[in-house]
Amino acid sequence: MTTPTWNPAQYLRHADHRARPFADLLARVPEPPSGRPRIADLGCGPGNATARLTERWPAARVTGYDNSPEMLARAAAHAGPTPGGGSLDFAHADVRTWVPGEPFDLIVSNATLHWVPDHADLFPAWIAGLAPGGTLAFQVPGNFDSPSHRLMRELARAPRWRDRLAHALRHDGAILTPTAYLDRLAALGCPETDVWETTYVHLLTGEDPVxxxxKGTGLLPVLTALADDVPARDAFVEEYRAALREAYPSGPHGTPFPFRRVFAVARKEG
Structure with a gap:
């Protein structure tokens, strides 16, 4: 899969819709064992969601980690001390190799782990790095078989594109099933593991909103792979645009965009 070049401004164009799953995830996270919790946000992106952690826990010491210089530059605006006596900072790290360097009360990841092959193999080190009674919480998109992603993969495998794009994209095995997440996490000493899935139906507005x-997420590997060939990039986008218009027709109030997500909250035994 091609490593994407992120565009924070494009990603944030749908910030309200993207923020809701993180809010729903945090609503199920139990109170941490420390009064001044240590929190890690893996794949913090532009930092707007990470800042919500300091709203929920004003005394927390929160660090957002990301491997995108563009995202970290945008996130820096949120850094600093918090009114509740806590702090928020950001650091460069690759989720594929990150391990806790100190005990954390909460390790959270929002719409990131699907970019990490075999991410469930990282769970043992993360759970080991939690303080007793600490929590690992994450949500991942579960829509890889939806038209938005299926059409993208089919087009990338077409004769015109397959030499350059056939291996650029993720597939429907990018995440585990909810049951598999439950089994993995419970076996790691987290009997209080809560796993669920939700399909949001976002009502998008504007021209070609899907x-x-x-363009802010799933299409990025294609845009990155074709970045040095602008005519080819534009041609792919136009073919994909036409397919999306048929798959997601606009209605009288906007364009409905169903989006499934999988959530997990695993609390370590105290």
Whole structure:
């Protein structure tokens, strides 16, 4: 899979819709064992969601980690001390190799782990790095078989594109099933593991809104792979735009965009 080049401004164009799953995830996270919790946000992106952690826990010491210089530059605006006596900072790290360097009360990841092959193999080190009674919480998109992603993969495998794009994209095995997440986490000493899934139906507005959405996330590997060939990039986008218009027709109030997500909250035994 091609490592994408992130565009924070494009990603944040649908910030309200993207923020809701993180809020729903945090609503199920139990109170941490420390009064001044240590929190890690893996794949913090532009930092707007990370800042919500300091709203929930004003005394917390929160660090957001990301491997995108563009995202970290945008996130820096949120850094600093918090009114509740806590702090928020950001650091460069690759989720594939990150391990806790100190005990954490909460390790959270929002819409990141699907970018990490075999991410469940990282769970043992993360759970080991939690303080007793600490929590690992994450949510991942579960829509890899939806038209938005299926059409993208089919087009990338077409004769015109397959030499350059056939291996650029993720597939429907990018995440585990909810049951598999439950089994993995419970076996790691987290009997209080809560796993669920939700399909949001986002009502998007504007011209080609689904295309606008995926330009900030799922389409990035294609845009990155074709960045040195602008005519080819534009041609792919136009073919994909036409397919999306048929798959997601606009209605009288906007364009409905169903989006499934999988959530997990695993509390370590105290």
């Amino acid at each position: 295309l606008d959405w995926v």
